[in-house]
Amino acid sequence: MLTSSKKLACFILGLLLSTGALAADPVAVNPAHPDRHVVVRGDALWDIAEKFLRDPWQWPNVWHVNPQIENPHLIYPGDIITLTYVDGQPRLSLQRGSLVKLSPQVRSTPLSEAISVIPLDAIHPFLTRPFVVDKDEMDTAPYVVYFADEHLMGGKGLRGYVRAIENTDNNRYDIVRPGDAYRDADTDEVLGYEALFIGNADLQKTGDPATVAFSNSELEILKGDRLIPISREVQLENFYPKAPGSDVSGSIISVLNGITQIGQYNVVVLDRGANDGLAAGHVLTIMHRGRTVRDVVTPESADTVTLPDEPAGNMMVFRTFPRVSFALVMKATRAIHVKDRFINP
Template sequence: MPKFRYTLASFILGLLVSMGALAADPVAVNPSHPERYVVVKGDTLWDISGHFLRDPWRWPDVWHVNSQIANPHLIYPGDVIVLTYVNGQPRLTLERGSLVKLSPRVRSTLLDGAIPAIPIDAIHQFLTRPFVMDREAMESAPYVIAFDDEHIIGSNGVKAYVRSIDSEDNTQFDIIRPGGPYKDADSGEILGYEALFVGSGALIRLGDPATVTLNNIEIETTKGDRVMPIAEEEPLETFYPKAPGQQIFGSIIDVLGGVTQIGQYHVVVLDKGAGDGLEPGNVLAIDHRGETVKDNVSKDPKDTVTLPDESAGLLMVFRTFPRVSFGLVMHATRAIHVLDRVHNPE
């Protein structure tokens, strides 16, 4: 997988392009903010801004950008971030040795050591593989029918026999396993199907069945697993945290990565996607969905009441599909659960 590049320039300038101007709403500072902060290895731009701002994703709104220079410095461990005020509004600037303005040099290479926007290790495995498909695409995909040398299951180096590969245009494949449906939390409508990544395969002989050598197997391949050409598009490298451009009201419908308790840096599935106006980088608030409880005081034994929703955290969308999306939980103030609600941050 290619390295990921997160420059402060793209983090800021991409946001400005997408929004047209800095946000008009005033930015609230963290009441316990420092005046200066020294960047350390392991920080992210989100972490750093959290030291200074109540809403960490508002970093670009207060960063001092020189409009005459296309690319600001990257931020590295040892750099110093300083909070000042201009006309009563907070402003963050960068010091490197002495106060520096912004670099006129355009950096075109991937640079190690620069501070990323978010913890990329938490999401890298979910950036490129299919993971969500519609029923028609799933059912029409080539599939494993048997294995060589009397193998019952497939592992690295084993030959798999695959039906319905009818072209040599693609020779590298993802092996996926059809999973359960993703459903709208309120209506129950099916929005797509989970496509669980099994491993990879390389075409060595065309025919009916074709022969594919298995490699990079993460879970054992079984008969019926689907075979999909590896997508050639590059994964998204830079995220621009911002509120959605329209009102979003949705829910968490699943959690990825084999965890059962949802907390910070866990990846969740939402029942809203690109078709609903969501984009990578959109920030959403999470509310614990109020449960319905029985009123034991009421004389009516069937009397119940639904408790109010309560704030539970914040997530950032990093990948969208037509009707669902993946989000990374950036902040959690309480336990988060499947069916908790998401909406525009206030």
């Protein structure tokens, strides 16, 4: 069995190898494309595809792997990707390089060396923690009511009392604190709440109050902090870039990690989620929201004009909640801001 970290590196082409996945729409090549690229350590498949294609997320539509290649689901440093044409259509092909040894005694070694589709370090911290909860979930979650040994705050190695955990369905919990509300950019409707990660707790004894041991803390644990069962890591074996199946549009409503200027590989929050048809792997075009400006020519300068939205880059959804999603900005062609819009690619 692969570990969860290795699974993150091994999801790369699992669904891309079927000829039935080819799209009917033509794929445009990058005018400055090379004829071949030798994969090096640190490459990501998206970046490689960008060397060949105008829209790198479309590489599944032109990907071809020689069926004689053993374990074609992984791409390693030293492999060679070439661009050719078949019936006038571009095709990306993989040639196994000499750096990968397939002898039985080392066959498991290269798994951690396989390149990823996107920079996984940028999204991995956002795959396991809750981050977004709805109001009902937050209101009904167990909460810290007191600390053992008369401590005023909790931390790693200390114990606390929680109201209330009556069963052992879950033994490990994330400790979170309610943060800002995520709101629809157009209607101001509350879509969910940011869940600030505080630490982790292990259940020691059920009851009202229950007893927990704090196994980790990134901030001081306070009375009223909520406990949410630890969610399992999002599995990415079936994750690959594609357009949404229906028209989806909305806005960027926040950017994570305290970033103010949004650029490549920043994680943003969208005001659309699984209930709106978004799923992991969906690629979206970011549109710089046109400003509303004053028309200085009209009488008394009272008229205003809203400028058109302009393309500003693209992003890939990697985690969805019912009404909001997280996406990774893959390319920024101009400044990107909170409240900028997104549409289908």
